[in-house]
Amino acid sequence: MAGGVLKQKLGLLDLTLLGIGSMIGSGWLYAALNSAGFAGPLSGYAWALGAVIILLIGLVFAELSASIPRAGGFVRYPNFTHGNLVGFVIGVSALLSYTSTAGVEVEAVRQYALFWWPALGHSDGSPTDLGFIMQIVLLVFFFLLNYWSVNFFGRINTLVTGIKFIVPIIAIITFFGFYKGANMSIPSTHPGGVHGIFSSLTGAGIVFAYLGFRQAVDFASEAKNPQRNVPLAIIFALIASFAIYILLQFAFMGAVPTTLLKTHGWHGLEGVFQSPYADLARSLGLTWLINLILIDAVISPAGTGNIYLAGASRALFAWAKNGHLFKIFGQVDEKSGVPRGALWLSLILAIAWTLPSEFQVWGGLIAAVTSATVFTYMPGPVSAAVFRLRRPDLKRPFKLPAFVLISPLAFIASTLLIYWSGWSVNQLLVPIFVAAWVGYALFGLKEQGLADEIKRSAWLLAYYVGLYVISYLGTYGGIKALGSTTAMVAIVLLALITYFWGIVSAYERPEIPVEADEFDIITEDSNAVVSL
Incomplete structure (x- = not known):
């Protein structure tokens, strides 16, 4: 295993479909209903705002991954720029976010499968023992698909993603045939308005x-011509997914029977439609569409779960490369080109997320998983700015225009998303990251160099503490000691201060280790050539 290398098998189409395949998963099955509950007719603004925020973050990582293609780059870039303490803490957030997402997707498969097999769940939608067994069997199946080779994985995903496009498009066309403009005049009151738009970004699953844009970054070391294809794949996947989701949102809202809507309101529909599109089709008498949606309700999240299990293995592989996991998880099988040790660990952790807990249904996990993932993305703009400032010799096949504006905006946007996820999420996640920071500083660092490590990472600890306090005092599940505007201003100021503090705290010249299973980094005076 130790002699294996990650194999460059994925082209632009493969990378783009990895992104789209990750995005068109359980989100299309539930997010339209949930977003309508939060924001009503304003849900379209939430989808547009979410797309803009993720595009800002994605463009920053497009520059990073084009110049430094690394498997699990989200975990590795902070380690390169700020050292082991920052790298370890971001690895913890990646561990939580990556391994949980596959569990979320199999949960969505099981919930829709209740139509066919009621024994899989209780009356509240939570899984029975049989339901847990089904979820674990699905995860093992994903594991086997990933185990053989990255090329086989890519071909399976391309086929499944092609199928996943068909049913949403049919649903869009069909439901627009029942569109009623009067529905758009009925507002949501839970909470509705601008507050509802912001809340729905994380709480509704938008x-x-x-989040699937990250797959192109995670698989950068296995991409053909990553310097060209990774940035293009991020952009293409986001544009395609936004188009599908915005059409699905309005098709769903316009097709809801007006009498049902007036009786229950947008938020009340969540108690009527447990499997939103299938229940909507049933209320319209579209039996043929119910069966089609139920079939896709297995294919879409299953395909996405398959991708995320693979992505989780690359993140754990990257964490091992940083020196924070046992070496076996940073090794690649020579024959298949798959980091099988990391894949085994991903399977075990994904299964753990599906075990009994208070978050046993799709909606219960979404805000926590989203926030944990954004915590993983958050340091990317800081690392990108550090490389711009202190490694100008790096070739940048994709150089982000207006970087001095977009990079801090991406950091601010990440911080706002975390704040909007609410106090109930942040009071759980932030202490974990603070404990990881303190624990690694006390026990994971050698006494020699400890002061330097703390100096390079103090900004991150201050960021967590500041975010925790503002979230507690704010209006998104907090005690509302700070008004909405005051809290938002405080969050933006916190983001700007820690962004620039993070930049000045980095290594004077970040070094990027070149390893046998990764690409050489191309500098301006390098003779290396990348074929496009």
Whole structure:
């Protein structure tokens, strides 16, 4: 295993479909209903805002991954620029976010499968023992698809993603045939308005639906011509997914029977439609569409779960490369080109997320998974700015225009998403990251160099503490000691201060280790050539 290398098998189409395949998963099955509950007719603004925020973040990582293609780059870039303490803490957030997402997707498969097999769940939608067994069997199946080779994985995903396009498009066309403009005049009151738009970004699964852009970054070391294809794949996947989701949102809202809507309101529909599109089709008498949606309700999240299990293995592989996991998880099988040790660990952790807990249904996990993922993305703009400032010699096949504006905006946007996820999420996640920071500083660092490590990472600890306090005092599940505007201003100021503090705290010249299973980094004076 130790002699294996990650194999460059994925082309632009493969990378783009990895992104789209990740985005068109359980999100399309639930997010329209949930977003309508939060924001009503304003849900379209939430989808547009979510797309803009994720595009800002994605463009920053497009520059990073084009110049430094690394498997699990989200975990590795902070380690390169700020050292082991920052790298370890971001690895913890990646561990939580990556391994949980596959569990979310199999949960969505099981919930829709209740139509056919009621024994899979209780009356509240939570899984029975048989339901847990089904979820674990699905995860093992994903594991086997990933185990053989990255090329086989890519071909399977291309086929499944092609199928996943068909049913949403049919649903869009069909439901628009029942469109009623009067529905758009009925507002949501839970909470509705601008507050509802912001809340729906994380609470309704909108940002969760877009998070699949990261797959192109995670698989950069296995991409053909990553310097060209990774940035293009990020952009193409986001544009395609936004188009599908915005059409699905309005098709769903316009097709809801007006009498049902007036009786229950947008938020009340969540108690009527447990499997939103299938229940909507049933209320319209579209039996043929119910069966089609139920079939896709297995294919879409299953395909996405398959991708995320593979992505989780690359993140754990990257964490091992940083020196924070046992070496076996940073090794690649020579024959298949798959980091099988990391894949085994991904399977075990994904299964753990499906075990009994208070978050046993799709909606219960979304805000926490989204926030944990954004915590993983958050340091990317800081690392990108550090490389711009202190490694100008790196070739940048994709150089982000207006970087001095977009990079800090991406950091601010990430921070806002975390704040909007609410106090109930942040009071759980932030202490974990603070404990990881303190624990690694006390026990994971050698006494020699400890002061330097703390100096390079103090900004991150201050960021967590500041975010925790503002979230507690704010209006998104907090005690509302700070008004909405005051809290938002405080969050933006916190983001700007820690962004620039993070930049000045980095290594004077970040070094990027070149390893046998990764690409050489091309500098301006390098003779290396990348074929496009």
